[in-house]
Amino acid sequence: MRRSTAWVLYVRRRDGSLRRGLRLPAWVLGVVLxxxxxxxxxxxxxxxxLAGLAGLxxxxxxxxxxxxxxxEALIAQHGRLAALSRALDASAGFNAGLASVVKLPPTxxxxxxxxxxxxxxxxxxxxxxxxRQLAATSRALLEEVAFQEARQRLLAxxxxxxxxxxxxxxxxxxxxxxLNSDFGYRFMGRARxxxxxxxxxVPVGTPVSAPADGTVSFVGYESGYxxxxxxxxxxxxxxxxxxxxxxxxxxGEEIRRGARIAHSGMSGRTTGSHLHYEVRxxxxxxxxxxxxxx
Numbered sequence: 220m221r222r223s224t225a226w227v228l229y230v231r232r233r234d235g236s237l238r239r240g241l242r243l244p245a246w247v248l249g250v251v252l253x254x255x256x257x258x259x260x261x262x263x264x265x266x267x268x269l270a271g272l273a274g275l276x277x278x279x280x281x282x283x284x285x286x287x288x289x290x291e292a293l294i295a296q297h298g299r300l301a302a303l304s305r306a307l308d309a310s311a312g313f314n315a316g317l318a319s320v321v322k323l324p325p326t327x328x329x330x331x332x333x334x335x336x337x338x339x340x341x342x343x344x345x346x347x348x349x350x351r352q353l354a355a356t357s358r359a360l361l362e363e364v365a366f367q368e369a370r371q372r373l374l375a376x377x378x379x380x381x382x383x384x385x386x387x388x389x390x391x392x393x394x395x396x397x398l399n400s401d402f403g404y405r406f407m408g409r410a411r412x413x414x415x416x417x418x419x420x421v422p423v424g425t426p427v428s429a430p431a432d433g434t435v436s437f438v439g440y441e442s443g444y445x446x447x448x449x450x451x452x453x454x455x456x457x458x459x460x461x462x463x464x465x466x467x468x469x470x471g472e473e474i475r476r477g478a479r480i481a482h483s484g485m486s487g488r489t490t491g492s493h494l495h496y497e498v499r500x501x502x503x504x505x506x507x508x509x510x511x512x513x
Contacts, residue, residue, distance in 0.1 A: 293350060296353055300357065307360065307364065311363075323373070387432045388452065388454070388510070389456060389458050390431065390510060390512040392419070392513070393458075393460060394428070394496075396421040399420045400418035415497050416461075416495055417511075418493045420492070421494055424482050426479050428477050429474045429475070430476070432476050433457075434471065435451075435471065435474060436450065440486070443487055444459075445461060445463065445487020446481075448460045448480055455500055460496060461487060461497075462489050462493065464481075464484025465481060467479055
């Protein structure tokens, strides 16, 4: 007869005696032990996976930190581009004002928009989309910088030409004094003649200044004019100064606006000390008064 092995659990009474309790076959305890060993082995086998899950958590936190840094960098770049855009707006406005002064046709630069970074700050927009938007805005701003630079070079060239033209256009009084005789017909005794310039009453020896940039074309004596200086300016305009006491320039000399060229006197046919001043356009005398602004 086969005998079976079993495990008997006893419970101790309060008086110290033992009372028989649960009786378990031996194979049941073996199954429990086997299950425990198997569970422990499975846990050991899964340890790398558990470590990997912990690493993923660390990686996720690291990626979130990187995204936060990227987001902050994008927002900062957005601010810099916005400041540059405002500066370009001011430059474009200044260029437009200069263009209107010199009658240059208006021209628009490249269209640009920097959008808003508010949604990124709130976490509602995709950083990649903002990054692409900022890249496109940067390209547009670079194009407009090049456009405004070209515009400024053109304006500078026009202004230099206009400045040269203005500097070469007579606008100063050669001397300061009272007008003794105007341009046009006048009576000299009983005779009526045409006066080709204006007479400005000044003492003998008064310095005479050039009313504009130019080149001295003549220094010498002319009948009726006495000692005379003639200066050629731009656009066919020339000026003449007569009845001089002395000249301080020579033919071919380049003269700047406001430079001293002579001293007034009473040479030639004159009734008193004054400067005879003429303005000629393509060799023909014209009224000097529109050229005597300052």
